[in-house]
Amino acid sequence: DANAMFYCNTCNQPLCSSCRDDTHRAKMFARHEIVTLAKRTKALHKKCPLHEEPYIMFSTEKKSMLCINCFRDMQVESRAHCIDIETAYVQGCEKLDQAVMAVKELQTSTREAIILLKAMINEVTANVIEEESAISSLFNSMQEKLAERKKILLKTAQNQHEEKEKAFKEQLSNMAALLPTLQVHLVTCSAFLSSANKFEFLDLGYQLMERLQKIVKLPHRLRPTQSSKINTEYRPEFARCLEPLLFLNHRRSGSMTGGGPGNGISNGNGM
Incomplete structure (x- = not known):
């Protein structure tokens, strides 16, 4: 192969195929040891570069190979961590297999x-559409319920207003009729005394005097018989009408009775 690379162990230099054929074919290079570069590279891993001795041991402490000289130069306590090359190779292969298996498991888990x-990306897209639809549907239902209850409450407020206004006007009429009568008696009494x-x-x-006393003792309703406050209890009424929509799975408590339109709405005097 014209592209093959070689190495001269005698010259300690690499050679291309042309240099090997043209230069190292001369008689003066006949004793030179020429090997392929790949073979030399493999050979390098078998020898200690420091002592040029083959590796025979492996230090599990320093994770490095040792030649006989390296082993002798080690401290005694460090020699306990040395094993032969074959054992180190077997153990290393096992550890590498374990590491590879862990990576493969991680790869599977990652996939x-x-x-x-x-x-989940597809699910969350579908779920947000469903949730938005539910929100809009509930909101529309709440608006409808609130609008219905609003009409009832406004009608209740108007009824209370009409009833209270009628009662106040009737009482006002009675008071207005009483005042001239009292004035006539006061004038008569003053004229009589003079x-x-x-x-x-x-x-x-x-x-x-007897006539004056009878007038005073008559049951005159001088104070209003009811308050002017309009009370429809709209807050609990609005909450009550929304309860079936917001708490479908909750049973209503014993204190929450009824539930039909207008329940709990005061249409009386609202005292």
Whole structure:
């Protein structure tokens, strides 16, 4: 092979095929030891570069091969960590196999994780669409329920307003009618006191006083019979109408009774 490389162990230099054929074919190079570069490279791993002796031992402590001279130069306590080349090779192969198996297991786990993650990416895309649809659906249902309950509550507020206003106007009318009557009696009493003599006073005064007392003792409703507050309890009503939508899997507590439209809405006086 024209591209093959060689090495002259005598000259300690590499040679191409042309140099080997043209130069090292001369008689003066006849005793030179020429080997292929690949063979020399393999040979290098068999000899200690420091002592030029073949490797015979392996230090498990320093993870290096030793020739006989290297072994002799070692401290005594370090020699306990030395084993022969064949044993070191077998043990090394076993450890390498274990390391390779661990990497293969990691490789398998990584591939499985990739498949799982790809599947989860597809799932999360589908799940977000489902979740967004559920959110929109629930929101629309809540809006419908709230709109229905809003109409009921506004009607309740209007009913309370009409009832209270009617009661207040009726009472106001009665008070307005009472005031002139009281004024007439006060004027009459004042005129009687200024014009009557003793005999007239004693003759008619007690009748006048009795009449005044009867007027005062009549059951006049001077204070409002109810408050002006409009109370529809809209907060619990809105919560109650949303409860079936928000807590489908929760049983209603004993304190939450009823549940139909308008339940719990005050349509009375709201005192």
